Amino acid sequence: MRRVWSSVLSVFLLVFLLGAPAQARTVSTGKVAATGASHPAMQQADGAPYDADNPPDRLRVLVALGPSTYFLKDGRPHGLEFALLQGFESELNRRRTKGRPPIRLQFIPVDAGELIPALREGRGDIAAGMLPYSDSLKSLIRPTEPYAQDQWCLVSHRDNPLTFDQLGQKALTLNSASYGRRLLAIEGKEVALDEPPQGSNAEMLLRDMNQNPALQSLSSRWVYRLWSATYPSLKLSECLNNTVSLVWGVDQDNVALADDLNRYLGSKNRVTMEKAIELTRRFLISGAQIERSDKISSMDKLAIFAPIFQAAAAANNLDWLLLAAIGQKESKLTPMIRKNGPTGVMQVNPSTARAMGIRDPHGNEGNISAAALYLNYLRKMYSREGISEDNQLYFMIAAYNAGEGRLQQLRRKAKAQGLNPNIWPGHVEQIALQSVGRNMVDYVSTVNRLYLAYQATEKARNKQLDSK
Template identity: 30%
Template sequence: MMRWIWALLVLCSLPLLAADPGSSPGDAPSRAADVKPKLLPQPGDLEHILQQKELRALVVYERGFFFFDKGAQYGILVNQLQGFERWLNQTYLPKEKLKLKIIYIPVRQDKLLDYLTEGRGDLVAANLTVTPTRREQVTFSQPLISPIEEWVVSQRELTGFNRITQLSGRRIWVRASSSYYESLHQLNWLFRELGLPPVYIETVPEYLQDGDLLEMVAAGIIPLTVTDSFKGRIWLDMIGGLKAHKLIPLRDKGRSAWALRNNSPELLKAVNAYISESSKRTLYSDMTLRRLLAQSDKMSNILAPDPLGRLSTIRKVLETQAEKYDLDWLMLAALAYKESGLNPNVRSNRGAVGIMQLLPSTGGEVGIRGARLTSLEGSVEAACRYMRLILDTYFNDPGMDRVNRHLFALAAYNAGPNRVQALQAKARERGLDPNVWFGNVEQLVANEVGQGPINYVGTIYKYYVAYRFSLPQLEGKTEAMEAAQP
């Protein structure tokens, strides 16, 4: 962006013209790591790594790029790292019977560089864009993907932007750890020079990745976000209803690379040699990414007038029962939308009934049966009792925060509490945080159960975040409905 920023100061009224492989569950999977991730600091260069026969790759759990499914790891990044593992063994350990293995350590994106510099991993493979701020902290390899643009994305109906100044005064949702956040701050510096209102940067939880935010835009939950062009090409086609404003890239000629500690020159040489010797298709493939994303769940527009109106009519019931059982009413609302679309008359093929879609046997466990289970109040109270039972019986560790307790309860609601609790215990053995769902226990559930509970909890969490963002809008809707009552 800095390339044209000064020209824009002079010509800001003119249109800006910008320059316009993985694996799938059907392919041979990567063996899931069966050793405890070594999270204790072990800074060392290539010689140390070869002696240990272990390279620790810090990654981010992201659909299409790195994820678990029933005992195996998949994704574009897994394929890149598998290729690097083979290359290291062929180049440095051709006669060794005991070969080097790459250990995958998934962490939150905002923790990647800290973990790397502390020696808790040897390299970062997470689609990081090379930025000046990041280069102050780490060293980057040769690019794996380039050139990359950063596209502002909206719903298709929004008239196309043709000048960067048209973003002035807009609200854009991104992660604080992303390169997009840095680009937007650079843009705001420009707007200050021009005397224009800034872009209002709305930060989202680090657990939400580009695909999640694009789904939220398509569903009308947030108006604008940003994505890298190599992801956007696929997501925009698969999700539908989105528009990338390609005439005003926040960044052009970007590069995605692996990150290494500044004191790992020999490992850097090896990484660069591997990248140089690899074909572009080996490192990245649109076709492979499309296949990996094909099973992603689509979000609905929970903030459209009809579903928002339905939520307003049942809000008091949700709030009353949530307060009674010490639950978050917005999380209950997100669960109800996922289960029934807020329709109390839905009945599933399995026999689940009511707005919370509980089986009669489950309702019986918590003392709500028959017609009462199908009523709005009865269904909500039964769900609250059941979640309270799950929380008090299985997830009552005081070290677990309120949001994570709800996430674990949702996972148990979907996959069964005994199963989730058993995997929570395994998480501790693997060096993961047993009290954190995303990026921790979530990994083991995906590994041993599959993607079903992961998609279930993830979708409800996105609905929950959407409701949190839109609480003022919901407050206004509720007040208007109450005022209209006779």
């Protein structure tokens, strides 16, 4: 039971409360939506090779989940890699044909060690995680031109500034996965190394050094600059000689996408690392640990609702993290009770609850159960229609937002216009944008983003617990 609750808390601590709740809406059958048992990787609409003159509506970015690279705060994505690649998304949309849905980068957070394997397995189109260029990297993927040059430097407390010659018997504290270890070996620096506590990351080491003058470490110059205002007692001193080129990666055969990224990096519209730091710094999460939050009430909320989410999901063969993501979007996990219209944590219409056999739509258990029952109903319906699992999830979320009947109308309209009524990205989505507006499209995108982040954090947390 302790493991379940610990995992529950860690998931919510990454994704804090989302903005305002979704507006009340009427669903054709009075029902509400849910999602599938696991989140598929977002696929391009047609699987065709990348065409710079006609980019796909979706590009999947495998991004390293971390306090500097990519994180969610108040339900919104931030991080250096997010800021850098938002410029690429904007560049793609500047040359987009008017009337077409906007191109969106779908960020899929993964552990940093999974970036390259996931890209090679085809689970994403771009790998982003402050990747250092090397010949060995080039043998695995196609790297872009560098988007920044980095250095690794000694960092210590201001009361104890150091150079490599002054280290003496003092040890550097470095994570086992730190790229600084490789650079030390390349430059022949013989330095004693200590391992930090298990589960630590580079940003947490900066936090610890800010409080403890006896500690010293190596840090990326960019990461240090990002956190320097948060940890003002730190001092950057001597740097290693070798500079490190930071790159993105694509599949080795995806020359066109690499060329398009390189054109962006060479353009005046590119987001520089300095700008990315400026955009990210004010959203940094205190403690340099994405699972942590000072908002105890936020932790309590998911701890309260998690057992209900889990029970309702298990009864309907759903992923409880999907229910949590929808509840987050709908109400910030704060039940809003209405006698008429959407109500409760999942904002279910009372008529929906009755159609699902739930008498009390206002109580938490009945409200969440009604949502889970309806999502299961939608999934079965779309499965019978031969819709792929990927698109079942899209349609379930879309129907949850706009109504089952409205979605059917959009699908019929898509078919009439020569689009595929069984595919959301670039097909039914395009009709939704024209007929309903951006809110519906953004709703589907936001819930998917939250769901992906929940799953990534849960996986990372379970991996950490298994290692103990």
